Amino acid sequence: xxxxxxxxxxxxxxxxxLLLSGETYGYQILQRVxxxxxxxxxxxxxxxxxxxxxxxxxxxxxxxxxxxxxxxMRKYYRLTDLGRKEFEKEKARWTDIQKALRKIWATAAxxx
Amino acid sequence: xxxxxxxxxxxxRDLAKNQALEDTYVAELEAVLRDEVADLVRQGLSGxxxxxxxxxxxxxxxxxxxxxxxxxxxxxxxxxLRRLLVPDLPWNYVRVALRKxxxxxxxxxxxxxxxxxxxxxSVLMMLWVKDELSFDRFHADRDSIYRLVTETKSENAVxxxxxxxxxxxxxxxxxxxxxxxxxRYRTNNNYGIRLGDKAFFDxxxxxxxxxxxxxxxxxxxxxxPQTALEGPRSVVITESLARKLFGDEDPMGKTLIIGVRETYxxxxxxxxxxxxxxxxxxxxxxxxxxREYHHVDFGNWNSMFFSCYVRLAPQxxxxxxxxxxxxxxxxxMKKSNIALRAQPLKDxxxxxxFAFDLDNYAQGSASTLTLFSIAAAAILLLACINFMNLxxxxxxxxxxxxxLRKVTGARRSDIIRQFLGESVVQSFLGLLLALLLLWxxxxxxxxxxGKTLAFSSLLDxxxxxxxxxxxxxxxxxxxxxxxxxxxxxxxxxxxKGTFLGGExxxxxxxxxxxxxxFALTVFFVIGTIIVDKQxxxxxxKNLGIDTHQVISTVVRSQRHWEAIVADPRILSASQxxxxxxxxxxxxxxxxxxxxxxxxxxxxxVPVDPEYxxxxxxxxxxxxxxxxDRASDRTDAAVVNETAARAMGAGSPVGKRLTVxxxxxxxxxxxxxxxxxxxxxxxxxxxxxxxxxPMVFTPxxxxxxxxxxRLNPAAIEETIKxxxxxxxxxxxxxxxxxxxLDDKIDAFYKQxxxxxxxxxxxxVLALFTACLGLVxxxxxxxxxxxxxxxxxxxxxxxxxxxxxxQSREFLAWVIVANAVTWPAAYLAAGKWLQGFxxxxxxxxxxxxxxxxxxxxxxxxxxxxxxxxxxxxxxxxSLRYE
Numbered sequence: 001x002x003x004x005x006x007x008x009x010x011x012x013x014x015x016x017x018l019l020l021s022g023e024t025y026g027y028q029i030l031q032r033v034x035x036x037x038x039x040x041x042x043x044x045x046x047x048x049x050x051x052x053x054x055x056x057x058x059x060x061x062x063x064x065x066x067x068x069x070x071x072x073m074r075k076y077y078r079l080t081d082l083g084r085k086e087f088e089k090e091k092a093r094w095t096d097i098q099k100a101l102r103k104i105w106a107t108a109a110x111x112x
Numbered sequence: 113x114x115x116x117x118x119x120x121x122x123x124x125r126d127l128a129k130n131q132a133l134e135d136t137y138v139a140e141l142e143a144v145l146r147d148e149v150a151d152l153v154r155q156g157l158s159g160x161x162x163x164x165x166x167x168x169x170x171x172x173x174x175x176x177x178x179x180x181x182x183x184x185x186x187x188x189x190x191x192x193l194r195r196l197l198v199p200d201l202p203w204n205y206v207r208v209a210l211r212k213x214x215x216x217x218x219x220x221x222x223x224x225x226x227x228x229x230x231x232x233x234s235v236l237m238m239l240w241v242k243d244e245l246s247f248d249r250f251h252a253d254r255d256s257i258y259r260l261v262t263e264t265k266s267e268n269a270v271x272x273x274x275x276x277x278x279x280x281x282x283x284x285x286x287x288x289x290x291x292x293x294x295x296r297y298r299t300n301n302n303y304g305i306r307l308g309d310k311a312f313f314d315x316x317x318x319x320x321x322x323x324x325x326x327x328x329x330x331x332x333x334x335x336x337p338q339t340a341l342e343g344p345r346s347v348v349i350t351e352s353l354a355r356k357l358f359g360d361e362d363p364m365g366k367t368l369i370i371g372v373r374e375t376y377x378x379x380x381x382x383x384x385x386x387x388x389x390x391x392x393x394x395x396x397x398x399x400x401x402x403r404e405y406h407h408v409d410f411g412n413w414n415s416m417f418f419s420c421y422v423r424l425a426p427q428x429x430x431x432x433x434x435x436x437x438x439x440x441x442x443x444x445m446k447k448s449n450i451a452l453r454a455q456p457l458k459d460x461x462x463x464x465x466f467a468f469d470l471d472n473y474a475q476g477s478a479s480t481l482t483l484f485s486i487a488a489a490a491i492l493l494l495a496c497i498n499f500m501n502l503x504x505x506x507x508x509x510x511x512x513x514x515x516l517r518k519v520t521g522a523r524r525s526d527i528i529r530q531f532l533g534e535s536v537v538q539s540f541l542g543l544l545l546a547l548l549l550l551w552x553x554x555x556x557x558x559x560x561x562g563k564t565l566a567f568s569s570l571l572d573x574x575x576x577x578x579x580x581x582x583x584x585x586x587x588x589x590x591x592x593x594x595x596x597x598x599x600x601x602x603x604x605x606x607x608k609g610t611f612l613g614g615e616x617x618x619x620x621x622x623x624x625x626x627x628x629x630f631a632l633t634v635f636f637v638i639g640t641i642i643v644d645k646q647x648x649x650x651x652x653k654n655l656g657i658d659t660h661q662v663i664s665t666v667v668r669s670q671r672h673w674e675a676i677v678a679d680p681r682i683l684s685a686s687q688x689x690x691x692x693x694x695x696x697x698x699x700x701x702x703x704x705x706x707x708x709x710x711x712x713x714x715x716x717v718p719v720d721p722e723y724x725x726x727x728x729x730x731x732x733x734x735x736x737x738x739x740d741r742a743s744d745r746t747d748a749a750v751v752n753e754t755a756a757r758a759m760g761a762g763s764p765v766g767k768r769l770t771v772x773x774x775x776x777x778x779x780x781x782x783x784x785x786x787x788x789x790x791x792x793x794x795x796x797x798x799x800x801x802x803x804x805p806m807v808f809t810p811x812x813x814x815x816x817x818x819x820x821r822l823n824p825a826a827i828e829e830t831i832k833x834x835x836x837x838x839x840x841x842x843x844x845x846x847x848x849x850x851x852l853d854d855k856i857d858a859f860y861k862q863x864x865x866x867x868x869x870x871x872x873x874x875v876l877a878l879f880t881a882c883l884g885l886v887x888x889x890x891x892x893x894x895x896x897x898x899x900x901x902x903x904x905x906x907x908x909x910x911x912x913x914x915x916x917q918s919r920e921f922l923a924w925v926i927v928a929n930a931v932t933w934p935a936a937y938l939a940a941g942k943w944l945q946g947f948x949x950x951x952x953x954x955x956x957x958x959x960x961x962x963x964x965x966x967x968x969x970x971x972x973x974x975x976x977x978x979x980x981x982x983x984x985x986x987x988s989l990r991y992e
Binding site: 025026027028030031044045046049070072073074075 | 141146
């Protein structure tokens with residue numbers, strides 16, 4: 001599994017999780033991803049926006065152009081009910097994978 | 113100095129070059145870029161540095177684009193399915209077609225209006241044909257029922273009689289196993305039906321053998337079809353007659369009166385006779401009653417009274433059966449010149465113009481139907497030609513489009529498909545308009561053609577399919593030539609604009625098509641004029657008899673007769689068979705020295721001495737009957753000139769003439785008369801028929817008929833007087849009368865209809881052809897704008913310019929006239945042959961048609977030509 005594919009696969013749960021706490025805009029998402037990963041995950045806007053587009057098309061999020069405090073046009077995103085449900089599913093999936101990996105790593109001899 | 117806005121603008125422009133990125137994506141990316149820059153500036157970087165970092169973090173435009181297009185491809189799945197169903201290209205074709213139509217309203221209006229007229233005529237004809245063909249199809253045994261038609265050959269003619277000798281039916285059923293069933297039938301509509309104080313005299317009374325309801329499919333709502341007509345005084349009535357007579361009561365077993373006093377018992381009730389049945393009646397009574405009503409002798413082979421229908425065995429070949437029956441009949445009648453034909457039931461409605469045919473209330477005519485179907489197809493063809501002409505003429509305007517399409521990869525077949533599609537779209541628009549048109553004019557047409565076509569019958573699936581098929585076909589036909597023509601364009605030449613439409617072979621074809629259009633139109637015009645001329649001739653020809661202001665009515669008693677004759681407003685009164693009543697040939701006529709092989713039919717006409725004065729006919733020789741000579745009442749006869757010629761050279765006066773005929777009492781009688789005079793020939797029926805040999809016999813007073821010449825100054829009050837007299841002498845009968853002029857006019861009813869409808873179709877054909885001419889003329893005027901400008905500057909006059917522009921068109925129209933004359937005269941001549949007495953069409957109709965078509969063509973062309981010629985040359989030279 002290439003890391004690119006992993007990034008693509010994880011982009012949806014990450015966006016869903018970030019939007020859980022309320023509406024936000026593209027740049028903020030990019031910043032927060034960078035911050036929580038300690039800089040290891042560097043998403044580009046060219047990667048993020050298509051993901052947002054697709055999620056909007058699937059009805060998980062909804063967007064709205066608004067004028068920001070700095071008087072600039074900005075597109076704000078927030079979760080829909082469907083998105084919230086999807087988040088629960090994604091959360092369960094990733095938790096299962098995480099649990100499984102933890103168990104494997106704890107019991108198996110991991111070569112250096 | 114670094115300008116952030118400028119940098120961003122140029123960054124955006126760069127991004128926008130990427131086709132994968134839509135404007136909204138760019139806007140979103142811009143928002144992110146600005147956020148990033150602001151952030152970096154806050155961290156202490158310079159504006160320039162911040163922009164450089166931020167934009168490079170975003171990646172190069174192609175990378176961004178490819179990321180986006182990945183997603184787009186993922187999103188596109190649903191659209192791909194939609195595209196499979198409705199590919200993009202046809203939508204483009206439709207859009208282009210609609211755009212062209214919007215931009216060239218005039219030309220589109222011409223083609224669509226033409227197609228609408230053509231399609232309206234075609235749809236109308238389909239409705240009509242379908243209606244005519246639906247006649248008598250509701251009978252379960254429609255394919256095995258035939259009507260016997262009696263054929264009598266004489267010296268130079270074959271007469272066809274819709275009836276058969278009375279004993280034929282039972283005799284052939286007994287003799288030939290192929291004849292499964294027979295039914296004799298006729299109608300009467302003056303017996304009258306009565307119940308208490310209710311009386312109906314307009315109802316048609318059918319008179320039939322008991323097999324009527326088992327042979328034909330007229331389902332009985334009540335009663336038994338096998339036995340309903342078995343009792344001699346039984347009657348089967350329709351639902352609506354039952355309602356009129358008995359209201360809501362059960363009619364079964366009730367009695368009613370037919371004729372003066374005969375009482376009939378209702379033994380069955382049927383649903384009303386379908387509109388599309390050639391047999392039409394309000395009630396049916398058994399044939400046996402004709403013995404007392406009309407003295408019919410059921411065993412007499414010379415008695416012709418009923419039409420005879422037979423049901424043949426499924427495997428029987430009708431023509432062979434007819435041959436056998438003919439042989440049988442000739443043997444039974446001891447005549448070799450008589451034969452029978454078997455006419456399929458399905459043909460009766462459209463081919464029922466035999467002598468003594470049923471008074472078919474909605475009689476059809478196969479030839480008329482064919483004529484008008486051809487006419488409708490021709491008008492549609494005219495409209496298709498309009499489309500072809502205008503489309504190819506204007507092809508230069510589409511040359512660039514075709515060139516571009518070809519350069520970007522369109523195949524020949526794509527172009528053909530596109531233009532065919534365009535013509536089909538227009539033809540369907542035409543259909544919509546046509547249906548609207550038809551809906552509006554159908555009532556008018558029904559009045560004209562004496563039909564009751566309903567717009568709602570268009571909903572029939574078969575008919576709808578046919579209409580759509582014809583529309584599609586017209587669209588394809590109209591588009592075929594333009595499509596092939598345009599698809600053959602060489603892209604380079606078309607794009608360069610060196611291509612000039614409307615030259616060379618194509619222009620020749622266009623001229624040919626215009627000539628064809630006008631040829632068809634002129635054909636109709638000449639046809640209409642000749643039909644009209646003949647009908648005028650028929651109306652004004654001296655018939656040798658004066659029927660103006662003569663009415664025929666009936667008289668029932670001597671006292672009634674005396675009361676009428678005594679009135680001074682009656683100029684003369686004659687008890688005689690009225691002219692116009694189809695006469696019946698005598699069984700045999702003989703005189704001394706007659707050639708035994710001579711079978712010329714003679715027609716006896718019962719008259720009285722007042723006949724000559726009432727009808728103002730003239731004697732050629734000898735004298736007419738005199739009231740005061742007793743011998744004239746029994747022994748004398750008068751012949752007409754035709755009969756005199758048939759009797760050989762020399763005067764017939766004084767010759768002994770024996771006439772064998774069926775008397776009014778139904779007996780075969782041979783009476784010998786002495787010829788006392790020869791009457792000048794006169795036409796006593798339609799001019800379609802030649803004058804027949806006639807023998808006037810002195811027994812007119814034995815019948816109820818009465819012909820009265822009225823004083824023209826007092827016609828109305830005389831008729832009122834006659835009505836009052838009739839009421840007092842025979843209160844049980846309504847007073848009926850008929851003007852003989854009307855009766856004679858009725859011979860030509862079908863012809864007059866033909867004339868009116870042909871006239872309408874001619875106008876429509878002319879209209880359509882002119883539409884095309886207007887379109888072409890305006891196109892050519894447009895193309896020659898510059899030329900006209902130059903000519904004007906050089907001193908050409910407006911008149912000269914108009915002549916220059918119209919000359920060519922008028923030449924085409926003249927050519928069209930010339931090629932059409934022979935065909936039109938041939939066709940009209942064929943129609944005229946149906947008349948024994950006909951006009952010589954002469955050159956008048958052709959000249960008139962030529963003048964008319966030239967005038968109309970000139971007017972169509974001149975409008976545009978005048979405008980072009982009057983235009984300011986400065987304007988026209990600036991054109992293009």
